[in-house]
Amino acid sequence: MKTMTMMESIREAMSKKMREDENIILFGEDVGAFGGCFGVSAGMLDEFGAERVRDTPISEGAIIGCAVGAAATGMKPIAELMFADFLTVGMDQLVNQAAKMRYMFGGKINLPMVVRLPIGAGISAAAQHSQSPEAWLTHVPGLKIVYPSTAGDAYGLLLKAIEDDNPVIFFEHKLLYGYSDEFDENMEPIEFGVADIKREGESVTIVATGKMVHEALKAAEELAKDGIEAEIIDPRTLFPLDKETIYKSIEKTNKVLIVTEENKRGSYAGEIAAMIAEEAFDYLDGPIVRVGAMNTPVPFSPVLEQYYIPSSDDIVKAVKNMF
Amino acid sequence: MCRGRDNLGGGIILDLTKEKIVAMYTTMKRIREFETNASRLFAEGSIPGFVHLYLGEEAIATGVCETLESEDYITSTHRGHGHIIAKGGDTKFMMAELFGKETGYCKGKGGSMHIADATKGILGANGIVGAGHNIAVGAGLSVKYRKSGQVCACFFGDGSTNQGTFHEALNMASIWKLPVVFICENNLYGISMHQSRHQAIQDVADRAVAYNIPGVVVDGNDVLAVYEAATEAVARARNGQGPTLIECKTYRHKGHFEGDPAIYKPSEEVAQWMAKDPLPRITNYILDNDILTKEEVERIDLEIREEIEVAIKFAEESPLPSLESIVEDVYTDIVEEVR
Numbered sequence: 051m052k053t054m055t056m057m058e059s060i061r062e063a064m065s066k067k068m069r070e071d072e073n074i075i076l077f078g079e080d081v082g083a084f085g086g087c088f089g090v091s092a093g094m095l096d097e098f099g100a101e102r103v104r105d106t107p108i109s110e111g112a113i114i115g116c117a118v119g120a121a122a123t124g125m126k127p128i129a130e131l132m133f134a135d136f137l138t139v140g141m142d143q144l145v146n147q148a149a150k151m152r153y154m155f156g157g158k159i160n161l162p163m164v165v166r167l168p169i170g171a172g173i174s175a176a177a178q179h180s181q182s183p184e185a186w187l188t189h190v191p192g193l194k195i196v197y198p199s200t201a202g203d204a205y206g207l208l209l210k211a212i213e214d215d216n217p218v219i220f221f222e223h224k225l226l227y228g229y230s231d232e233f234d235e236n237m238e239p240i241e242f243g244v245a246d247i248k249r250e251g252e253s254v255t256i257v258a259t260g261k262m263v264h265e266a267l268k269a270a271e272e273l274a275k276d277g278i279e280a281e282i283i284d285p286r287t288l289f290p291l292d293k294e295t296i297y298k299s300i301e302k303t304n305k306v307l308i309v310t311e312e313n314k315r316g317s318y319a320g321e322i323a324a325m326i327a328e329e330a331f332d333y334l335d336g337p338i339v340r341v342g343a344m345n346t347p348v349p350f351s352p353v354l355e356q357y358y359i360p361s362s363d364d365i366v367k368a369v370k371n372m373f
Numbered sequence: 374m375c376r377g378r379d380n381l382g383g384g385i386i387l388d389l390t391k392e393k394i395v396a397m398y399t400t401m402k403r404i405r406e407f408e409t410n411a412s413r414l415f416a417e418g419s420i421p422g423f424v425h426l427y428l429g430e431e432a433i434a435t436g437v438c439e440t441l442e443s444e445d446y447i448t449s450t451h452r453g454h455g456h457i458i459a460k461g462g463d464t465k466f467m468m469a470e471l472f473g474k475e476t477g478y479c480k481g482k483g484g485s486m487h488i489a490d491a492t493k494g495i496l497g498a499n500g501i502v503g504a505g506h507n508i509a510v511g512a513g514l515s516v517k518y519r520k521s522g523q524v525c526a527c528f529f530g531d532g533s534t535n536q537g538t539f540h541e542a543l544n545m546a547s548i549w550k551l552p553v554v555f556i557c558e559n560n561l562y563g564i565s566m567h568q569s570r571h572q573a574i575q576d577v578a579d580r581a582v583a584y585n586i587p588g589v590v591v592d593g594n595d596v597l598a599v600y601e602a603a604t605e606a607v608a609r610a611r612n613g614q615g616p617t618l619i620e621c622k623t624y625r626h627k628g629h630f631e632g633d634p635a636i637y638k639p640s641e642e643v644a645q646w647m648a649k650d651p652l653p654r655i656t657n658y659i660l661d662n663d664i665l666t667k668e669e670v671e672r673i674d675l676e677i678r679e680e681i682e683v684a685i686k687f688a689e690e691s692p693l694p695s696l697e698s699i700v701e702d703v704y705t706d707i708v709e710e711v712r
Binding site: 073075101106107109111112114115116117118119120121122123124125127142143146147151152153154155156157158159160191192194215216290 | 446448477478479480481482483487489490491496497499500501504506507508509510511512513514515516518519525537538541542544545548701702703704705706707709
């Protein structure tokens with residue numbers, strides 16, 4: 051067992067796979083000597099050299115397009131965008147090329163590529179460096195979407211993402227880079243589509259992703275004081291989604307709240323809510339509740355930003371209203 | 374660094390054998406025959422969707438692909454039939470795909486704009502203008518990293534050189550000295566917009582200066598000139614000297630897609646370019662230089678006609694895709710739910 055931060059576990063997972071397979075390369079803006087904007091790839095240049103840990107010009111379209119072309123011709127590229135927000139610049143290459151190529155070509159091409167995207171608010175980076183764009187991508191057939199909440203999950207899921215023969219989006223919440231936990235670094239890769247129950251409880255099901263898992267855990271401690279035992283489910287992969295674990299929990303609790311850091315309108319949380327309404331309605335004894343960010347761009351001033359991001363207090367309040 | 378070439382006008386290419394010239398004639402004829410039939414079949418209602426024809430531009434794909442090895446890569450465009458045929462694509466599977474049949478290259482899931490054959494290095498036609506540039510750079514990066522000695526030829530139109538992807542790709546290929554040959558098919562129009570209205574330069578090749586790579590202008594209706602320029606650029610790419618931008622001046626005989634009457638093209642311009650049709654030019658060259666007799670040319674033409682007839686019959690007689698197949702091929706390992 052080892053204790054690592056999520057930043058370290060992501061670095062270790064990439065390095066482990068790169069030691070095993072020389073066709074795996076990492077590229078993106080300032081991933082080399084600079085170590086990446088958040089330091090995730092610090093030191094990797096020294097171990098793997100500039101051919102495998104490659105700085106790119108500031109050209110997000112080319113970074114993703116390059117991953118597509120490299121993946122189509124025998125490589126296993128890991129592309130890093132500095133911020134998930136910059137995906138808009140490279141959206142065509144991801145959505146119209148990477149995601150659709152296999153289908154359009156009748157299944158005759160594999161694109162084993164990972165696109166790593168630091169997401170989320172909380173560092174006063176304002177509206178163009180703080181978004182949670184889960185819904186932009188979960189909408190697109192052809193992509194797998196991973197969103198870990200712990201260092202250990204990030205490690206096991208990234209091992210799996212790199213092995214996968216399909217384009218995989220790997221969300222990394224900036225504020226979780228510093229979170230550390232203990233895990234077995236010899237673990238098997240974590241299968242996609244397998245949710246993790248982060249806390250067991252009988253009173254209410256909380257489906258949470260990324261940093262919201264930690265807010266939900268904090269809320270659960272508060273709720274427990276009032277005798278409300280929350281069961282917290284982290285799907286870990288948004289697609290494929292482990293619906294069964296969610297439904298089973300609701301069958302037990304009869305109540306569900308979904309919390310994500312997305313703008314609430316048009317969020318993937320809405321999709322999860324719709325699935326539950328369609329497929330698990332009979333288990334419910336009240337309305338499905340969503341807690342999300344406000345429907346505004348992410349504001350800059352810390353006081354506004356903290357008000358924007360869903361907090362454990364918001365979750366506590368929403369859960370109490372369900373009883 | 375820009376210069377013109379016109380080999381049908383009398384230039385000599387040292388390594389050009391009779392067999393190569395005949396092979397290029399055959400490929401051009403195959404593209405012409407395929408496209409002429411695709412036009413007819415679209416008008417008759419056998420081909421659904423959009424069809425963007427390569428008629429008039431056959432010399433470019435042919436001249437470039439003749440310099441490539443089978444394991445080399447190409448990226449193509451929405452006007453991609455010519456590139457795919459020139460790189461060795463099978464006209465049976467292409468025609469079946471145009472018909473939306475199960476036996477098509479893409480099992481009827483891609484259609485005209487998305488034909489690919491990874492086994493022949495064809496990384497796909499593409500429905501997004503300018504999207505192939507960066508994919509070609511990725512293939513080039515892969516080749517360079519794997520030291521496989523391949524090259525990637527990236528085909529695109531003049532319209533796409535106004536997309537950001539063009540600049541990103543040329544810059545990246547240049548700084549990393551990637552084995553990519555950028556081939557601009559300047560057919561004078563971005564859909565309906567004449568080049569003089571969509572960019573303030575006459576020669577796209579001028580843009581090479583900004584990336585410190587060679588920019589070459591060739592007569593794109595002269596297959597030998599294209600072949601010569603591509604030979605040099607491919608050699609540079611294979612030798613690790615990096616990318617080249619070749620601009621081939623050409624003309625789209627038809628509208629942007631079938632059904633577009635192209636009312637925006639002045640008739641004098643059309644007449645002027647039809648007189649430079651690449652097919653009669655290479656045919657005359659072959660006959661005038663006693664490379665083939667008239668009878669030999671006719672025999673090739675007949676064989677090509679028969680090949681395309683076989684392809685059409687194959688497409689017509691092939692089954693439509695099963696409805697169940699709709700959810701396959703999104704992922705390698707997940708089959709989506711049927712509604």
